[in-house]
Amino acid sequence: MSSETRMHSGVWFSLALLAAGNVLGIAGIDLVLPAIPSLPQTLGGTAATAQLVLASFVAGTAGGLLLFGNLGHRVDQRWLLAISLTLYALMSFACAVAPNIGTLIALRFLQGASGSAAVVFGPGFIRRLLPPDKAVRMIGLIGSIESLVPAFAPVIGAFLLVRWGWAASFHLSAALTALLALASFVWLKHLPQVPPMTSPGSxxxxxxxxxxxxxxxxxxxxxxxxxxxxxxxxxxxxxxxxxxxxxxxxxxxxxxxxxxxxxxxxxxxxxxxxxxxxxxxxxxxxxxxxxxxxxxxxxxxxxxxxxxxxxxxxxxxxxxxxxxxxxxxxxxxxxxxxxxxxxxxxxxxxxxxxxxxxxxxxxxxxxxxxxxxxxxxxxxxxxxxxxx
Missing domain, CATH: 1.20.1250.20 (MFS general substrate transporter like domains)
Structure with a gap:
């Protein structure tokens, strides 16, 4: 295999890693959505309280966006991405074993915050991996994949709910993200390193x-x-x-x-x-x-x-x-x-x-x-x- 072919394969693997990280983060809402009505029966609380399971994740994601955006030029983004995926896997598993609705709401905030790195760092990685015309195409392709998540993730979530209960969607997220985190640590050196800014940003x-x-x-x-x-x-x-x-x-x-x-x-x-x-x-x-x-x-x-x-x-x-x-x-x-x-x-x-x-x-x-x-x-x- 030539060096050019290896480089091409490496770029595509890196892009697939980024796309998968984005998709798993977005699926944090849609995959769980079918289980929301049943949560008061299994974890306590009311229907209104159960909606906070969604709202808490969104609020955590917003906080994570700002946090990783601020850390991105202080800490190596490649390591931050790998750590983010690892934390998201751990928080997903913790959500699956939450004993009550209050604990689940708190853990969902941390889950949303921990999974925000891929969507923050992805465009910058793409800009450095590809020339401008191909970067535009890749952003469009990843956006296309992401647009399918709201259509298919609830269907998968409903199947998991009926077959194995409300925690199954969190177990699936934990397992898939753990594999992605392992891949990110193995592939770390192949992702582009973001150079330090010549002047402080904010x-x-x-x-x-x-x-x-x-x-x-x-x-x-x-x-x-x-x-x-x-x-x-x-x-x-x-x-x-x-x-x-x-x-x-x-x-x-x-x-x-x-x-x-x-x-x-x-x-x-x-x-x-x-x-x-x-x-x-x-x-x-x-x-x-x-x-x-x-x-x-x-x-x-x-x-x-x-x-x-x-x-x-x-x-x-x-x-x-x-x-x-x-x-x-x-x-x-x-x-x-x-x-x-x-x-x-x-x-x-x-x-x-x-x-x-x-x-x-x-x-x-x-x-x-x-x-x-x-x-x-x-x-x-x-x-x-x-x-x-």
Missing amino acids: YQKLLRDPTYLRYALSQAFVLGGLLTFVFGAPSVIVHSWGGVLSDFIRMQMIAVFSYIVAANSAQKAVARWGSETMIHLGTWLAAFSGVALFIYGLIGGRNPMILIPLFLPMNVGLGLRGPPGFFQAIVAAKGDDARGSALVILAIMGTSALGTALVAPFIEQGLPALGAVTAGILLAAVGILRWK
């Missing part, structure tokens, strides 16, 4: 950089707006329109497929028309979709099938602009890749949480309320792109 410095904010916030608002719509759509379809959950599932599966096709086409589109063109085009497509959904709600539309063509441009837009947009945000961080990545992801989480909270008091009004908030977030993304 979150404050990034938040004062208009170029970074332009890319980071437009990225966060497009994905956050899409997630706001996805989180509210089941209530609109089922409760406001009297439809069935399969209507939402059909729409979501088609939307995910369209995103995957667009995201994996982004590299060729960027090579032909440039990053800025694709970022603008994708953002405008997403905003058009949000406004169209709002107008459809205003005129009294109630057909779930019509939602599919109206929602499709939002997913295509995210697919086209997502990979180059994220990559440009990392480049704009000027070497502070870890903090730059952490802030983008944190902004996505914050946007979707805020959007969902804004919709919640008005969700009974149906699509007009959900469409208004979604369109507002996406139009804000268009406005942010005007920053120079």
